[in-house]
Amino acid sequence: MSLLTIAMPKGRIFDEALHLLRKAGYKLPPEFDESRKLIIEVPEENLRFILAKPMDVPTYVEHGVADLGIAGKDVMLEEEREVYELLDLKISLCYLAVAGLPGTKMNDVAPKIATKYPNVASSYFREQGEQVEIIKLNGSIELAPLIGLADRIVDIVSSGRTLKENGLVEYEKIVSITSRLIVNPVSYRIKDDRIQELVERLEGIVQQDAN
Numbered sequence: 001m002s003l004l005t006i007a008m009p010k011g012r013i014f015d016e017a018l019h020l021l022r023k024a025g026y027k028l029p030p031e032f033d034e035s036r037k038l039i040i041e042v043p044e045e046n047l048r049f050i051l052a053k054p055m056d057v058p059t060y061v062e063h064g065v066a067d068l069g070i071a072g073k074d075v076m077l078e079e080e081r082e083v084y085e086l087l088d089l090k091i092s093l094c095y096l097a098v099a100g101l102p103g104t105k106m107n108d109v110a111p112k113i114a115t116k117y118p119n120v121a122s123s124y125f126r127e128q129g130e131q132v133e134i135i136k137l138n139g140s141i142e143l144a145p146l147i148g149l150a151d152r153i154v155d156i157v158s159s160g161r162t163l164k165e166n167g168l169v170e171y172e173k174i175v176s177i178t179s180r181l182i183v184n185p186v187s188y189r190i191k192d193d194r195i196q197e198l199v200e201r202l203e204g205i206v207q208q209d210a211n
């Protein structure tokens, strides 16, 4: 049985992803819940996990240092890596939206858009036929329109609380987001039996949770 390396996103998605794997029958030790280790070996399952920043998961998978990974659709759209998407895990639901101060129009000439997702934002506004200037930020995106840095933001909305508490409104929804199981194309070919088994086990749980 070949060893599978799985890139897991640290942070928000981690607990839900872990829960899903455990429900699918994988025995993952308490180390996952407590430790700060970045590589966790599970020899009993012939699995190895690497714990990465969510935005970096497709990079590890594309380079083949991880066979599989779990990544938000937002990350997949932004990073456009050479990986296959195998399964919608239907966890960590949220969406990407355009937001800004209420009752405001975007500047006519090169309106500024602040975002952590420069590629997604440029494609979106290009499709809308708008020429915009993208300002890349790494967090606290909602600050940008409040402080006069940008006309609009493109950011994740989940509960809507961050927008509301900062007096911002949503202008357009861009795309719904869930987390996906992704695979390196070569691993998919050479470790197909193991990967297929993992997909089927997870698929069963995702279906069960959806009903």
Ligand SMILES: Nc1ncnc2c1ncn2[C@@H]1O[C@H](COP(=O)(O)OP(=O)(O)OP(=O)(O)O)[C@@H](O)[C@H]1O
Binding pocket: 010, 011, 012, 013, 053, 054, 055, 071, 072, 073, 074, 075, 092, 093, 094, 138, 139, 156, 157, 158, 159, 177, 178, 179
């Ligand atoms: N409210 C939310 N805000 C941000 N991401 C969310 C939210 N809900 C679900 N997600 C999913 O979680 C992923 C981000 O997880 P997380 O916030 O832990 O990482 P991060 O953006 O790298 O955070 P940080 O930069 O604060 O470490 C996104 O790619 C998205 O798919």
Ligand SMILES: O=P(O)(O)OC[C@H]1O[C@H](OP(=O)(O)OP(=O)(O)O)[C@H](O)[C@@H]1O
Binding pocket: 138, 139, 140, 141, 142, 155, 156, 157, 158, 159, 160, 161, 162, 163
């Ligand atoms: O709709 P809500 O439930 O309020 O969630 C959305 C907020 O959560 C994320 O920020 P995060 O907490 O990751 O902080 P960040 O600004 O450092 O990215 C996202 O960028 C929004 O700001």
